[in-house]
Amino acid sequence: MTDYMHQINAYLSECFENMPVLPDLISGSLGTDDLRQIALLHYAETKTFINLKNPARMYLCPHDAVEAKKYFCFLYREEQGGFVFGKNHADLMKPLCYELGLTDDNLEYCYEKYRRSFFYLFHETPSYEVMIRELGISVAWESLTPYFGERLIAPLREKYNFSEKAMRYFTTHHTVDQAHSKQAVKTLAKYCTDDASFEIAKRGIRSALIDDLHLTQPYTLRAAPKPS
Numbered sequence: 001m002t003d004y005m006h007q008i009n010a011y012l013s014e015c016f017e018n019m020p021v022l023p024d025l026i027s028g029s030l031g032t033d034d035l036r037q038i039a040l041l042h043y044a045e046t047k048t049f050i051n052l053k054n055p056a057r058m059y060l061c062p063h064d065a066v067e068a069k070k071y072f073c074f075l076y077r078e079e080q081g082g083f084v085f086g087k088n089h090a091d092l093m094k095p096l097c098y099e100l101g102l103t104d105d106n107l108e109y110c111y112e113k114y115r116r117s118f119f120y121l122f123h124e125t126p127s128y129e130v131m132i133r134e135l136g137i138s139v140a141w142e143s144l145t146p147y148f149g150e151r152l153i154a155p156l157r158e159k160y161n162f163s164e165k166a167m168r169y170f171t172t173h174h175t176v177d178q179a180h181s182k183q184a185v186k187t188l189a190k191y192c193t194d195d196a197s198f199e200i201a202k203r204g205i206r207s208a209l210i211d212d213l214h215l216t217q218p219y220t221l222r223a224a225p226k227p228s
Contacts, residue, residue: 004187004189005185008188011202012140016147017210020216021038021213021216022162023140030160032101036101040107044094044113045114045214047115048114049141050076050090052115053134054072054079057135058072059122061130061131068135068190068191070108071135075184089172092168103104114214130208132200133203133207136204136207139184139188140204155173193221
C-alpha cells in the first residue's frame with residue numbers, strides 16, 4: 001500500500017500542475033464573466049456530487065469493498081454539512097455566487113442541466129474497476145484545496161476581493177480536506193493491488209482534473225440564463 005500511496009500522491013501533483021483554468025484563477029487574470037461561468041459550473045458540480053455522484057459511488061462498491069463503502073459514507077455526511085440545514089457544501093458556495101451577480105434561478109437551472117450527464121452512474125454494474133475509477137476521481141477533488149492552499153485562497157481574497165462569507169467554501173475545504181485527502185489516498189491505495197488497477201486510478205484522476213474537467217464544459221454555460 002505504501003508504494004502506491006506515494007505513486008498516487010506523485011501523480012496527483014503532476015495533474016494539479018497541468019490543470020486548465022486554475023493557473024489563470026491563481027494569477028488573478030480572470031474577468032468577472034469568466035469567474036461567473038466557473039462559479040456556475042462548480043456549484044453545479046458540487047451539488048451533483050452531493051446529491052448524485054457520492055450516493056452512486058456507494059452503490060458501485062462491490063459488496064465486500066468495506067473500506068471504500070466506509071469512505072464514501074463518511075464523505076457523504078461531511079459534504080452534507082453533517083446534515084445541518086444550510087451547511088452542505090453547495091449551500092456554502094452560494095454567497096460567492098451571489099457576489100458575482102448570480103441568482104438562485106441561475107444556479108438551479110445550471111445544476112438541473114449539468115446533473116443529467118451523470119445519471120449513467122446508476123446504470124453501471126458494481127465492480128472493482130468502476131469503484132477504483134470513482135475513487136480516483138474522488139481523490140482528485142478531495143486533494144485539490146490542500147494541494148493549492150494559499151496559492152488559491154489568497155488571490156480570491158486579494159485580487160478578486162471576495163468577502164469572508166464568500167470565501168467560507170474555500171476556507172472550509174482547506175481545513176476539512178486535509179483529513180479527507182489523506183483518507184481518500186489511503187482508501188484508493190488499498191485497492192490498487194497491481195499496476196493494472198493503479199492505471200485505472202490514474203485515468204480517474206486525470207479525467208477529473210484535466211481531460212473532463214467540469215470547469216471547461218461550455219454547453220452548460222450557454223444554456224444557463226444570464227444574471228439579471
